[in-house]
Amino acid sequence: MILYDLDMYSTFANVNASLRLAWKHKKLWVFALLVAGGLSFNSGSSNSNGNKDSSSDTPRETPQQQNIDLYDLEQNAEKKVLGTSTGMMAPIDETRTNSIQNRVAPADVLTAPRPPVIPVAQIVIIVADLLVLMLFGIFVNLFVNAWATGSFIKGLGLAIDDKAYTFRDLAVVGRQKVASLVKFSLFTSLLSLLAVLPLVGVGIWTAVSAIKNSPSFSPAPILVTSLAYVPLMALFIIAVHYITIFAIRHIVFKEMGVKEAFSAGWGTFKENLGRALKLTFANCLVQAVIGLALLISLGLIIGILAAVAFGVGTVLKEATALLVILGILVGTPLLIAVLLALSALAGFSQTYNGFTWSHLFNYSEYERSTRTAK
């Protein structure tokens, strides 16, 4: 490969070669897309129309009570109120009095305010259900993403070496590497979480102190922490990102375990810090150009369509039904075409990105092997 015959690594040559390979190996776009893709307040009492109280949705009533009337007066509160308001009159025709009462004023005005009923059981069930569904989704996504990553990285390597491959060949490798890649993914996620935890802890402590209006409250700790710790945390997370790029290639190509791959990835990153940063900048530039080209193309298409639609609308201004049908007939395939193009662009972009890092990784390994040989 041209990159490895050179005495010096060239970011420009890397970008060139990667763009050509990404365009040539369209099969990898699908894997790239998968890799990128990858969680009785109680109303108080009855209403004026006499409907059921919300607190009575527990099965307390018997059918007989239901049949008496549709009004719903809470046994304790409403009857006491009835007694107060109609105490001068006896005997009380309860049915008539209640219907009068409901016409005169809603019962909730006459009853004492009740504390809101928080449906704890329901909330627990909702949270438990959501948790299980989320965990299932995360589990499946983790495995599918790891499989796609392993297949994709292997595909990049075979493409760089100009070797033939099929979907099956890549899928087999992906399945073989799933366990290691899942463990690695969990390991790096844990590292990132641990990095963020101190900041979260200080934030919570500051918020609690502020709420309690504690005399000892001071924004100084959070400010100091933010100024000193956040840059370090950001650097750590960025470093983990770069280590991951190289470590997963160590896992796929060198059959390394998780810790070994992490350590090797750190070594590769250290040796290629300058090249990695240059490549990141170059990739950002390339993505920006691709994005700009896409925006201009989309803008042109939308502009042309708008002009055509305006012209057609002017001619057919009376026939709105025809306009709608035309709009759907023309618009739908166009929308599908645009979405397909966007997917293809995303796949191409991710594949290009993958090739650049695989090229850098290969060059680094080549450099190390020649250094060792000497």
Add this chain to the structure above:
Amino acid sequence: MNEVQEQQNNLNTNYASFFKRLMASVLDSTFSFCVFVGMLLAGMALAFPNVMYRHRYDLDLTSMATVLAVFFTSLLLATVVNLIHTLVILPKFGGTLGKLLYGANVLNSNTDSFLDTKTAFWRQFAGYQFSAQFFGLGFLSMLKDPQKLTWHDHMFDTKVVNAKGNLFVGLLATLLFWGLLGFLIYQLVLTGTSTFNF
């Protein structure tokens, strides 16, 4: 296997058509929806039992929370049923409900045996996602494939062949399930409107 033997094998194997596989998927989806809506109805009946006494509930916090609890529990149970459908029925009987009713079996390409659970998991979860990219291009690719294999069939060494059962039975089952789904949705709407005071 050499090329001549492979060609002979292709001629001998009766691969399931695109239409059959598509309708089988439609039937599977309809079945899944029926399970979900059925559980939702059952949940609503259990959570709001006084509806049978023509009692209406106020649409307050408790009722709304109860409805949400019923919804998410039904979703979870339906997911479990679908998981069993995919990871137990498919490996054990050689196909999902839809495929079996339409007369198709999913087999290992190399051994002509039913799939094991791991392959079934990868084919359904990873394989379907893969084939679904670019508006289902992986599924449509079987139209040009001589063995009528999709991308996920190629990846996981599977093939879908004709088996017992036929298109007519499958179509009848699809219509029945559509009818059932329509009925369940109608009952659900009816239950909703008669349960609460809006």
